Amino acid sequence: MVRHDNIIREASGKATLQLGDLQAIYCLPASMTELDEAWELALAQATQRAQGQGRADIARYLDLRVRNDLLRRAATDWLLDALFALAAESNRKGASIQIERTEDHRFARGAATMVGTELTLRRGVRALTIESGWPRAPRDGVVRGNGLACANIKHLGKARYDDELILVSTDKGSPQWCVVKAGSRSLFTLSALRHHFALFSQS
Numbered sequence: 001m002v003r004h005d006n007i008i009r010e011a012s013g014k015a016t017l018q019l020g021d022l023q024a025i026y027c028l029p030a031s032m033t034e035l036d037e038a039w040e041l042a043l044a045q046a047t048q049r050a051q052g053q054g055r056a057d058i059a060r061y062l063d064l065r066v067r068n069d070l071l072r073r074a075a076t077d078w079l080l081d082a083l084f085a086l087a088a089e090s091n092r093k094g095a096s097i098q099i100e101r102t103e104d105h106r107f108a109r110g111a112a113t114m115v116g117t118e119l120t121l122r123r124g125v126r127a128l129t130i131e132s133g134w135p136r137a138p139r140d141g142v143v144r145g146n147g148l149a150c151a152n153i154k155h156l157g158k159a160r161y162d163d164e165l166i167l168v169s170t171d172k173g174s175p176q177w178c179v180v181k182a183g184s185r186s187l188f189t190l191s192a193l194r195h196h197f198a199l200f201s202q203s
Contacts, residue, residue, distance in 0.1 A: 034190050035078045039174045042074045068169070072149045075167050075175035076132045079151060080119050082190060083130055086197045087121050095201070098122040107131050109150045109164075112141030116149070121200060127156035128200035134167075143167075151177065153196055161199050163188070 080101075087097045098121070105118035116133020132151035135141055143150055149167040164180045165188055177188040 035075060035175060035177065038078045039071075039074050042070070046070065067173075068148055071169060071175040072134055072167065075177060076116060076149065076151075079130060079132055079165075079177065079193070080117060082193055083119060083121070083128075083197065086194065090197075090201065095123065105131055105133065107133065107152065110141075110144060112143065113139075114143075114150050115140065121197075123200065125156075126200055128196060129154045129156070132165075145180075148175070153193075155196070155199060158199075161196070163192075163196070 084099065087095075087099055091097050100118075100120040100122065102118040102120075105116055107114050107118075112135055114131075114133035115136045116131065118129060118131040120127055120129040130151060130153050132149065134143060134149035143166065145166055145168075147166040147168055151165040151167070153163040153165065155161040165177045166180050166185070168176055168178060170176050178185040179188050179192070
């Protein structure tokens, strides 16, 4: 069974490795890669930088809750950054796509509330939105299905193209987005994201 905590730890004054520390010692690759490759690089960079900084609390880096926070951040950044890169590449070719990003965005998944980021691409009357997040406080509930985070991919006026995603941790401990449809799950890859963008870009 995959272990997870579901709720992010509140920041405290204790001398422990917190999410802010993680953000300072890891970064995602600028190039577009599959999520598992991005995660391996982020994890290696985080470990190397923490060791290089002589962190006495490096052991806490592997703490379950802190590790899950890093999983969530890496997976969410990969999803949003990959879509942003597709739009930016298209704009360099003259597409004139408007890009809107909203932080502290809240959306529902079942009875739970996810808190995170919303990224919307607009082109004429078309709009493609990704919202991604996870519960931040007990009142927000939990991610069902042994998940760490949730995301939605939505096409304005074309709900049949929408996808509902859940983030899970694989047996190897890396993050993986899955499409949830009719009670079953399938892997969500970069090619699937490219397909959504292609649908959005159609004339």
